[in-house]
Amino acid sequence: MVASPTTITLACLRDQAAAAARLEAIAQRTSGEQIIQAAARVDAILERVRREGDAALIALTEEFDGVRPEPLRIPQQELAAAWEQCPAHLRRALELAHERILAFHRHQRPSDLAVTGPHGELLGRRWRPVERAGLYVPGGRASYPSTVLMNAVPAKVAGVGRLVMVTPPGPTGQPNPTVLAAAHLAGIEEIYRVGGAQAIGALAYGTASIPRVDVITGPGNLYVTLAKKAVYGQVAIDSLAGPSEVLVIADHTARPEQVAADLLAQAEHDPLAAAILLTTSEALARSVPAAIEAQLSGHPRAAITRAALENWGLIVVCEDLDQAAALSDCFAPEHLELLVEEPEALAERIQHAGAIFLGPYTPEAVGDYLAGPNHTLPTSGTARFAGALSVETFLRHTSLIRFNRQALHATAEAVVALAESEGLHSHAESVRQRLD
Amino acid sequence: MVASPTTITLACLRDQAAAAARLEAIAQRTSGEQIIQAAARVDAILERVRREGDAALIALTEEFDGVRPEPLRIPQQELAAAWEQCPAHLRRALELAHERILAFHRHQRPSDLAVTGPHGELLGRRWRPVERAGLYVPGGRASYPSTVLMNAVPAKVAGVGRLVMVTPPGPTGQPNPTVLAAAHLAGIEEIYRVGGAQAIGALAYGTASIPRVDVITGPGNLYVTLAKKAVYGQVAIDSLAGPSEVLVIADHTARPEQVAADLLAQAEHDPLAAAILLTTSEALARSVPAAIEAQLSGHPRAAITRAALENWGLIVVCEDLDQAAALSDCFAPEHLELLVEEPEALAERIQHAGAIFLGPYTPEAVGDYLAGPNHTLPTSGTARFAGALSVETFLRHTSLIRFNRQALHATAEAVVALAESEGLHSHAESVRQRLD
Incomplete structure (x- = not known):
């Protein structure tokens, strides 16, 4: 039976x-309690990475991952080898995914603004990529090649000059081979074998081996998420997943x-x-x-x-x-x-x-x-105010203002009135000094 | 002499x-030391606001500002009165500023995306305003009408439904009258007399009087900035100034x-x-x-x-x-x-x-x-990765994907290959269940 x-x-x-x-x-x-306890451990790890740099990364990886990651950086030929050794059907699948994600994200590039004001003055907004981005790829059960593509493609489309990936070594000392193959396909050349809060610290502060980046993206466990929150403000982050x-x-x-x-x-x-x-x-x-x-x-x-x-x-x-x-x-x-x-x-x-x-x-x-659209999405109700990881995550904008003589004269009275109402004498004076 | x-x-x-x-x-x-000490005080204030709501706001305002703010909300007729009592030359200056800031920010609205893929599938991105935004306006030496305009205008252009302003009461119990006049001009109707970390807590968690918002913007002192960092993730924030x-x-x-x-x-x-x-x-x-x-x-x-x-x-x-x-x-x-x-x-x-x-x-x-461009700008080197406050600060996007039968069949093999390489059996099964 x-x-x-x-x-x-x-x-x-x-x-x-x-x-x-x-x-x-x-x-x-x-759970809130679990978060508070983890936060204290994360702060200690970040402080240690800030003080000791690479030595902290190697010691903490040995402690948490059971592997001494020397050298920290994965030799570039191993990325090409991982791609070559990837089964053909999986390579085709990765290529199709890469091509489709690339095609959609190319539509996301925002346009620069250049507006001419009523007196011929120029007002603008210019978008540029960040110089360096850090991409976190989890280890263990959540080590996915799709994470690599979904984070690397928008950074590449944005035009980021240097893309730095961090991922914990597996029990063999090597990350997931399909993750390495996907990184090769996406054009990532710089990968370090370090994960957890210590990897986030390295990307935020920089060490002798790992450069400080401008923005950190990618999913992770509670420790990674708390570390991202702790360094937020010193670097940009994608979200707290x-x-x-x-x-x-x-x-x-x-x-x-x-x-x-x-x-x-x-x-x-x-x-x-x-x-x-x-x-x-x-x-x-x-x-x-x-x-x-x-x-x-x-x-x-x-x-x-x-x-x-x-x-x-x-x-x-x-x-x-x-x-x-x-x-x-x-x-x-x-x-x-x-x-x-x-x-x-x-x-x-x-x-x-x-x-x-x-x-x-x-x-x-x-x-x-x-x-095509990104799979990194807002969780826990944060869709009220956040959206998918996007090309804009890797861009920032600069405002541009060029007044001419006429524009300054036409607005001077208002600027002086507002500055004086705020008690900011030199703000008003900086305009007066330019009037005929 | x-x-x-x-x-x-x-x-x-x-x-x-x-x-x-x-x-x-x-x-x-x-200074780092000063920040760490203030952070502990901020956490205690936030916890008290979360537990006690309005009672905490009233008690903390009495303690820090020397005024018992009852009622918390400023009656709406006081905003119109502040505008009427504002000197004519200052009203004209505020109107010119408002008009120019509005004109520039209108150019910032991003366009929705709707892309048709190779098999007729639809891929899109849709922008919508957040439902509620909270605007912090400092008190004391830094209580500026220009802050009101620079924060309220992008929110209004984005189409935010409910704009909630918080600002500490002055020694008289009333905020800066020109700040109130600017709020009236910008179309803000809801203002609460509370400042500091306690105001940020109220906007992030909600109290009986003050609604929880989706995004908090505006400058503040060290306590306000640390409170914004602490609630970041539960709400969006503009930046840590x-x-x-x-x-x-x-x-x-x-x-x-x-x-x-x-x-x-x-x-x-x-x-x-x-x-x-x-x-x-x-x-x-x-x-x-x-x-x-x-x-x-x-x-x-x-x-x-x-x-x-x-x-x-x-x-x-x-x-x-x-x-x-x-x-x-x-x-x-x-x-x-x-x-x-x-x-x-x-x-x-x-x-x-x-x-x-x-x-x-x-x-x-x-x-x-x-x-015209926003005056809320990235400080302390954060221009490496951040830009001005903008209309996008008050928007979020949602991805849209609509596959058809042909698109699913054309990509099924690749999705199954990727899902199986990641060990995600039901991801593959969810596609197989839809094939003929």
Whole structure:
């Protein structure tokens, strides 16, 4: 006799207020106490990197990764070798992804402004790339070649002169070979075998081996994220990434196997990943748990995936799509899939989401790898104020002002009035000194 | 007998290496120890605001500002009254500034992207305003109507629905009346009488009276800046502003009185302000200190201004403009004035500056008040990676992806290959579930 599979325990709510409260709790699933404790350790690591430089990097890598990374830098021929040794089908896939990501990001380059004012004065804004960017690529379970492409391509499109990648060595002393192959494809030449808060410190302060950069991007664990927050202000950072999440809005047209696969594709990342289904279809809400259970059978990451779904999974049955859109906006999901009859109309009603995947042929996975837009997206409700990593992350702008004699004379009275109202005597004087 | 005026002690260097070292020290003029002590106090204030809400705001304002701000909100009729009571010449000046700032910022609105991929799939990026923005306006010596305009206008141009201003009450219990008049002109209706770290906490967490916002902008003292850093990640912030600075590059065509006025206009802000002159003209380097001394006579802020110049002022004599440009890029000044024969050519060679003021008719003061570009600029060398406050500060973007059947089939093999190389089984499965 074969035991029937247990069905996954996936919370299902019909009450909208209860659903909103649960979504709020899911959004805040990273514990505050854990963060405070980690922050103190991160500060100590950063201080040590600032004081001791490379010696700290080598000692901390030996302590945390069990490998003495000497030399810190990966010889460039190893990148070319990793590419050569990468299986042909995977090289083709990486090339297609690289080409598509490049094509989309090229559209993001902002234009310079040059405006002529009423007196012939020139007012402008000029965009330029940062000189140096640091790219963090995690190790272990989250060491992904797609992370390399999604971070390196916008930097290259921006025109960053020097791109510095850091990634922890694996147990063999070498990073993930497909990560190295992707770096080669993306044109990264400078990679250091160091990860964690110590790698962020090296990029922010510089050491004898690793140059100080202007902006640091890339995902990481809690220590990496806290280190990025600590150095924010001395360098720019892309964002403070929390655990990943998907929210699916589905109506009666959605197929349970597809919804199940999409929820599982989020849950398999991390025990803290969140996967949420809002649906107007009672039938779908009833059939998705069994479809999940069926796909969990033999799943290579079944334990992680099940933990994520049982802790941070949720199904909500909504009266209509307006209710679903309102709940989704409370959560402000990183990834939002619209498996509904008219996804464009629903997308218009959505205020807050990192990326929206429209219709039945757009599983999140196409966006994760190769659709074109960036897969680095705002988590934990930060889509209220942030968007995807972009070419602009690696640019900064400078204002340009050139007044002429006429413009100065025409505005002098107002500048003097404002300066005097603020008690700034020399501000007024700097204008008076230039009048005839 | 009248005592002859003492001439100001203004460091003058000719050695480029010494100049670079001194510029580095000036860039780091805010003391680290002071920051660490203030950070602990700020954390305690933020925690109290989070726990006690309005009660904490009232108690802390009474403690720090000597006024019990009840009610917290300024009645709206007081804003209209402040505008009516504002002298006519100042109203005209504010109106001109408002109009010019508005006109320039309207050019900054980024365009949405909608790209069609090779299989007819749609890839896009959509910009929308944040729902709520919080604007901090300092009290005391730095309570400026220009700050209100420079922060409110880009938010309004972005289309922010709700703009919330916070500013500490003065000794009378009321904020600066010209600040209120400027707020009325800019269309701000919601102002609360609270400042410091407690105001930042209120905007980040929300209280019964003050709504939680999505982005906080505006300058402040060390406590305000540290509070902005602490809440960064829960809300967006514009930047972490340090003390202000100007760097002037001048050749033999520059007039010493104008250079002196421009250096004084920076120094009069704050004893920590920095004012630097790089010149190819020995004669100018010799004549500027006396011109400064002459303009300091009877200056209403002589003590502050003198302290700033003696501590953080510097004149460097350079061999040529290339040397000056290289030194300026080491410092990455917030404000850069080019008082040289060919300012456009020199501006092209500059890599790092928040704003560049070109030619003899463009004192920084025109940019501070009304040229059009924003006066909130990156300080302390952060122009390496940051630019002016802008309309984009109040926008965020959402990615849009809509694949069709053909696009999914054409890319499925590559997505599956990449997903399997990353060990993400359900990512691959979510694509397979959609193939015919």
